Structure formats: structure tokens, C-alpha cells
Amino acid sequence: MVKSPAYNPDPRILELGPDFYDEVAPAMFPEAKLRFANHHWAKQIGLGSYMRPAWEKHFARFDPLPDNLEAPLALRYHGHQFRNYNPDLGDGRGFLFAQVRGPEGRLLDLATKGSGQTPWSRQGDGRLTLKGGVREIFATEMLEALGVNTSKSFALFETGESLWRSDEPSPTRSSVLTRLGHGHIRIGTFQRFAFHRDKAALKALTRYCLEHLYGETPPEKDKDAAVRLFDLVASATAHLAASYMAAGFVHGVLNSDNIAITGESFDYGPWRFAPYWNPRFTAAYFDGEGLYSFARQPEAIQWDVAQLGGCLGLIASERKLNPILNDWGRRFDEACIDLLLARLGVAPGHRDDDRKLAKALVAALATETVTIDRAFFDWRGGACRREDERYDAEEYRALAAALEGRANEAALAHSYWSDEAPCSMHIEEVEARWAAIAERDDWKPFEAKVKEIRRMGDAMATPFV
Known part of the structure; x- marks a missing residue:
């Protein structure tokens, strides 16, 4: 397989030494059905030329990537869980699979969820439900579109096992997820060594x-x-x-x-x-x-x-x-202040004015007369673009006053802002798309939603200042 010049392996985690991790072996899954591949980010890290057999080889069977980690590593850490200290933590159903240099030279980790048991599994089966994998894709795609610094869902394979879970109708389908993220080190990693x-x-x-x-x-x-x-x-x-x-x-x-x-x-x-x-x-x-x-x-x-x-x-x-x-x-x-104004599509101004505007925006949102997505969508660019009696509330009138003179047409350049309704990801939408998969093995609603989210992301990323 010809390596892309953009592929830059750099397994720096090995510098830390064996006190920081345990070598583990991936689970042997009976099946490997590719359900999601993040081709955009694959291209960013030099794996864009990989065809389906290579995706299965590396992200379902976890054969090492070229010149990278020779064996997966389950990292050790501690942590407070709901304010209770737990010294028995670590990667219990995942591992660090590879490290690469991505855009702008950032060190990126390819890590897993649902890849099998490790020394830190604590009687867990080390698996991930297919619904859990689908939900994580929706979360990361939506957050990335909204500009949140998030890990990326890189690959999802259905693995052909039946799992039993207390919080899902069981038996349920299984999967393994690969994430792409900027670092695998947590606050809990520091806590482990401070504890010792x-x-x-x-x-x-x-x-x-x-x-x-x-x-x-x-x-x-x-x-x-x-x-x-x-x-x-x-x-x-x-x-x-x-x-x-x-x-x-x-x-x-x-x-x-x-x-x-x-x-x-x-x-x-x-x-x-x-x-x-x-x-x-x-x-x-x-x-x-x-x-x-x-x-x-x-x-x-x-x-x-x-x-x-x-x-x-x-x-x-x-x-x-x-x-x-x-x-x-x-x-x-x-x-x-910066992020609220950015989502609103309003350019920064005098800091005191920005602070007052952010306060007025939160007060308006807190009336709960419209959803968060709807309010940001309708008021994008600094003025309400929709006649709605719910915006007659005193708090929205105060928001309009705070926005006076700050209209920004450039924030509406993308065609998304002319849609009838905003893209959202409430629990009912997640469940409806999962139901199509669970009941009919119909992935089209899932794929359509990912496409819709990415279109919103393009609109959000359109420069307006």
C-alpha cells in the first residue's frame, strides 16, 4: 500500500514508558461491517486513499498502521467520578492504537471504544453497543459543526455480537468505534501519579x-x-x-x-x-x-x-x-461572550457592549419560549428574521435593543440560513434515526442527518468578520 505524503506517524507516547500504559490485544470480532468512515479527516491525516479492505484491516482488526505503535496501549489513570475518587480506572474498553501528526503538525491519537477487555475492564465485557457508536457519531458531528473543540468519530464497524445492557433493550447489536483526538491524556492521568x-x-x-x-x-x-x-x-x-x-x-x-x-x-x-x-x-x-x-x-x-x-x-x-x-x-x-456572539453571527465590538449583549441573549434564551437552535437560527446576523409572537417577550425586545446597529449580513451568506428550520439534534431525533436502524436496518436517515449536520457546519464556518 502506497503511503500518502500527508501520513506522518509519530508514536510519541512511547517516550513516557511502560508505567503509563499496558500493551493489550484487540478483541476478535465475528463480523466487521463498516457503518461510518470519516473520509474528511482520513484525508487530513494521510489515510484518504485507504479503500474498504484497509479500513477493516486497521479499524476493525487493528493491524498496526505503518511505522506506528506495534501493539495497542491501554492507558492508566485514576479519577473522581461524581466527586468520589476511584483508583481502579484506566482504558477498560478501549486503547490507544496509533499517533499521527495532523494539520498544522498537531499530534493526534487514534483511539478506540468497544475494542475488547483490558486489565482495567473491571468485569466489563469491553464492548460498545451499536447504538452507543451511532450516538457518539451524532454528538461529535454536531459539536464539530457548532465549533466545539471535540474528538472526531473516525470509523464505526458493526461487529456481529449480541450484547446485554441494562439501559437498552437487549440483546442489542455491537460495534467498535475509532476516535481521532488531540491527545489521550486526562486530568485523571495526573491524578494516578499524584496518588502514588x-x-x-x-x-x-x-x-x-x-x-x-x-x-x-x-x-x-x-x-x-x-x-x-x-x-x-x-x-x-x-x-x-x-x-x-x-x-x-x-x-x-x-x-x-x-x-x-x-x-x-x-x-x-x-x-x-x-x-x-x-x-x-x-x-x-x-x-x-x-x-x-x-x-x-x-x-x-x-x-x-x-x-x-x-x-x-x-x-x-x-x-x-x-x-x-x-x-x-x-x-x-x-x-x-466570544462564543455566544460567534454563534449569533455578530462581530465583536466594544467589550462592555459585547458583555451586555451576551447577558441580554442569555436572558432571552432563558424565557424558554423557543428552542436554543431556533433562537440562534432566527436571530443570526443580529436581527430577527422571523415574525413570531414569542419574540414579543420583554427579554427579546431587550435583545433587539442590544443588537441595534450590529446587523451583519455577511453572517447569512450561506444558503443554510434561508432554510425553513434549523438543524438540531434533540433526543427525539436521535431515537428516530436509531429506530430506523434497529427495526429495518435502514441507515439512510442516519446518513442524511450526518449530511445535514455537515451542511450546517459549513454555514457556521463561513467567515463573517
């Missing part, structure tokens, strides 16, 4: 993240490197939390082992897009106290960042780490 008081590992991990995930030459002193990494992670996670709010997204499980050190969103289980701007809206049926509800996501992510600060406090001065943590809320607020 392994300062040498913390220093090595800090330098690895700075050099290979943030593209920076680490400072000479380890304590300075730790402070610099914490500063970068604080900004990245503040932006992540703000992007969830602007997207109307609820991740559902913001445990510290689910927060990537790069601030990239990943690992989608009980996610939901909130239909309305309801602060108490939750995604997980088991989140009875609403710890990870829509409006509490910033608090949850900041709490996880604080745990990272505690880990780095073993190799750096808390006197320098604490101000960064204390500044997290300000960074989140500033990112929220």
Missing part, C-alpha cells in the same frame, strides 16, 4: 503534554513547566465549558477522567442537546442531584481543573498555581 506520589512521572507527563500536545518547549525548571501547563489547561478548559453553553450541550459525565488535558471534549455516553435554556436540564438518568446539569457544567469542569492543580502542587508552588485557578471564572466568562 510519583514526582518523576508527573514531571515527565508535564513535559510530554507541553511539548507534544501544546507545541511548546518546556521551561528548564520542572516547577515552571508545571505552572505553564496549568495555565494552558485552565484557558483550554474554560473555553471548553463556554463552548458547551453556547452549543446548548450537556456532556453528562464530566468526571476528571473525562477531561482531556488539551481541553478537547471527548467520550460521549449520556449526552444531550438541551432543547431550551434550562439550567437544571440533565443528560444522565443517574445524575439525580444534577451535578452535571446544563448550568453546572462550568462549575464541574473548574472543580476538575482544581484536582489537576492539586496534582501539580507536588512539583510546583501552590502560590503560583492558585491565582491561575482563581482566574478560571474570568476566562470562562470572556470565552462565553
Whole structure:
């Protein structure tokens, strides 16, 4: 097979050494039916010429990619799960399969979900339901379209096994998913070595993240490197939390082992897009106290960042780490303003005016008179393009006043903005498309939705400033 010049293998994880991972073997699946292939991102990392047999070979059978990891690696980590510390975590149904350099030289990981048992499976079967794979594709495609820094669903294969799950009608169909993401290191990775008081590992991990995930030459002193990494992670996670709010997204499980050190969103289980701007809206049926509800996501992510600060406090001065943590809320607020205005299609102006506009926008959304998607769609470009009595509410009149003089026709250049209704991804739509697959093995509604989402993404990405 001829390698593309764009394929740039770079298995840097091996620099960290065997204390950070376990070599594992992939499951042997009875079938391998390709259900989804992300050809756009395959081209970006030099795999665009791969035909279907090569996809099966590498992303269902997991034969090593050329000049890459010789064996899959299950990474070790700990984490707080709903604020309870768990030292028995690690990649339990997935592994790191390969690392490549992508666009702009970023180190990207190809990692799996549902690829079999590992030393960290904790009596789990190491498998992924087909519905779980379909749901993750919908989540990542929608978030990418909305501009959220997210992992990408790269390949999904149906694997021909029957699985039993308490939260799905069973037996249910099985799958294996490959993700493409910017880094496989989590806050929980640092927690594991802090738990064992392994300062040498913390220093090595800090330098690895700075050099290979943030593209920076680490400072000479380890304590300075730790402070610099914490500063970068604080900004990245503040932006992540703000992007969830602007997207109307609820991740559902913001445990510290689910927060990537790069601030990239990943690992989608009980996610939901909130239909309305309801602060108490939750995604997980088991989140009875609403710890990870829509409006509490910033608090949850900041709490996880604080745990990272505690880990780095073993190799750096808390006197320098604490101000960064204390500044997290300000960074989140500033990112929220930028991202809300960007989704609205309004160019930045005077900062005080932008802040007032963002506040007016949230107040209008909070009336719950229309869905989040509908409001952003109708008000795109800085003026309401639809006569609707629900926009006669006092809060929407205040929004109109805040937008006066800020209309931006360039934000409406794409034909998507002339559609009758916005693209959305509420739970009813997910279930309807899954029902077509489960009942008739009809993948056309799924494929049509992915196409619809990507069209919205093109519209969102059209420059307007």
C-alpha cells in the first residue's frame, strides 16, 4: 500500500514508558461491517486513499498502521467520578492504537471504544453497543459543526455480537468505534501519579503534554513547566465549558477522567442537546442531584481543573498555581461572550457592549419560549428574521435593543440560513434515526442527518468578520 505524503506517524507516547500504559490485544470480532468512515479527516491525516479492505484491516482488526505503535496501549489513570475518587480506572474498553501528526503538525491519537477487555475492564465485557457508536457519531458531528473543540468519530464497524445492557433493550447489536483526538491524556492521568506520589512521572507527563500536545518547549525548571501547563489547561478548559453553553450541550459525565488535558471534549455516553435554556436540564438518568446539569457544567469542569492543580502542587508552588485557578471564572466568562456572539453571527465590538449583549441573549434564551437552535437560527446576523409572537417577550425586545446597529449580513451568506428550520439534534431525533436502524436496518436517515449536520457546519464556518 502506497503511503500518502500527508501520513506522518509519530508514536510519541512511547517516550513516557511502560508505567503509563499496558500493551493489550484487540478483541476478535465475528463480523466487521463498516457503518461510518470519516473520509474528511482520513484525508487530513494521510489515510484518504485507504479503500474498504484497509479500513477493516486497521479499524476493525487493528493491524498496526505503518511505522506506528506495534501493539495497542491501554492507558492508566485514576479519577473522581461524581466527586468520589476511584483508583481502579484506566482504558477498560478501549486503547490507544496509533499517533499521527495532523494539520498544522498537531499530534493526534487514534483511539478506540468497544475494542475488547483490558486489565482495567473491571468485569466489563469491553464492548460498545451499536447504538452507543451511532450516538457518539451524532454528538461529535454536531459539536464539530457548532465549533466545539471535540474528538472526531473516525470509523464505526458493526461487529456481529449480541450484547446485554441494562439501559437498552437487549440483546442489542455491537460495534467498535475509532476516535481521532488531540491527545489521550486526562486530568485523571495526573491524578494516578499524584496518588502514588510519583514526582518523576508527573514531571515527565508535564513535559510530554507541553511539548507534544501544546507545541511548546518546556521551561528548564520542572516547577515552571508545571505552572505553564496549568495555565494552558485552565484557558483550554474554560473555553471548553463556554463552548458547551453556547452549543446548548450537556456532556453528562464530566468526571476528571473525562477531561482531556488539551481541553478537547471527548467520550460521549449520556449526552444531550438541551432543547431550551434550562439550567437544571440533565443528560444522565443517574445524575439525580444534577451535578452535571446544563448550568453546572462550568462549575464541574473548574472543580476538575482544581484536582489537576492539586496534582501539580507536588512539583510546583501552590502560590503560583492558585491565582491561575482563581482566574478560571474570568476566562470562562470572556470565552462565553466570544462564543455566544460567534454563534449569533455578530462581530465583536466594544467589550462592555459585547458583555451586555451576551447577558441580554442569555436572558432571552432563558424565557424558554423557543428552542436554543431556533433562537440562534432566527436571530443570526443580529436581527430577527422571523415574525413570531414569542419574540414579543420583554427579554427579546431587550435583545433587539442590544443588537441595534450590529446587523451583519455577511453572517447569512450561506444558503443554510434561508432554510425553513434549523438543524438540531434533540433526543427525539436521535431515537428516530436509531429506530430506523434497529427495526429495518435502514441507515439512510442516519446518513442524511450526518449530511445535514455537515451542511450546517459549513454555514457556521463561513467567515463573517
